[in-house]
Amino acid sequence: MAKRRSKKQKKIRKRWNIFIFFVVLIFGFLIYWNFQEITSFFFPNHHVKGDFSKLKIENYNVYGIDVSQYQDNIDWKVLSSEEKLDFIIIRASAGKNHKDIKFNYNWKSAKENQILRGAYHYYRPNENSTEQANFFIKNVVLERGDLPPILDIEKYSKVQNLPKLKLGLLNWLKIVEEHYGVSPILYTYHNYYLNTFIHDKRFEKYPLWIAWYNTKKNPDNINEDWVFWQFTDKAEIKGIKGNVDMNVFNGNLKDLDGLRIR
Helix, strand or coil, X not given: CHXXXXXXXXXXXXXXXXXXXXXXXXXXXXXXXXXHHHHHHHCHHHCCXXXXXXXXXXXXXXXXXXECHHXXXXXXXXXXHHCCCCEEEEEEEECCCEECCCHHHHHHHHHHCCCCEEEEEECCCCCCHHHHHHHHHHHCCCCCCCCCCEEECCCCCCCCCHHHHHHHHHHHHHHHHHHHXXXXXXXXXXXXXXXXXXXXXXXXXXXXXXXXXCCCCCHHHCCCCCCEEEEXXXXXXXXXXXXXXXXXXXXXXXXXXXXXXX
């Protein structure tokens, strides 16, 4: 009886070891796949922080920021006179019914201070895409010389599966493109892009603005055709209290000028 118990115990131990091996393997894969988010959560300083005038990445020369109501009241005189901004992207709306409370002021101020401006919509995946597109159109008048409209998608839906969510995104992009006569820019973070868009040719026509908080490695390994790269959310800008997102353009000022609405 003792020998039988011993063999049984060895079998159980072997199965347990195999189970542990696969758990560790899966856990290790998840850590590798989500390394950027995990390091950012446990080590906040992984996000680059610093003075805008000094926070530059080698081989890139065109920089800008994106703002919303969370930056509160921006001192545009200080911002335009003391910082060299090549562009600024401003949140206009979120979902089907929220207009950014600072949008009108920021939008008008960017033009008055002769800073190239763009407007973006924060997409709520649990809300109707047509209503969201129409709400953005209702609140944003784009002029010649502005950047194309921008769709910001960062979350998954709780009420529909991924294929249906993507159809909603395509619907928003189509409606907005038909209204303004220019292909919108698509913004998302790197893992969302890899998990959602990378193998879907329907989204290839839309210029990519990627959030990738890693100044040591550009997003070329994600998509070498990216247009904007948001490389930190902790830049310090004169004229703005608190931190702000900082972005680099993948090209020179002439290339950036070519992106404007004609």
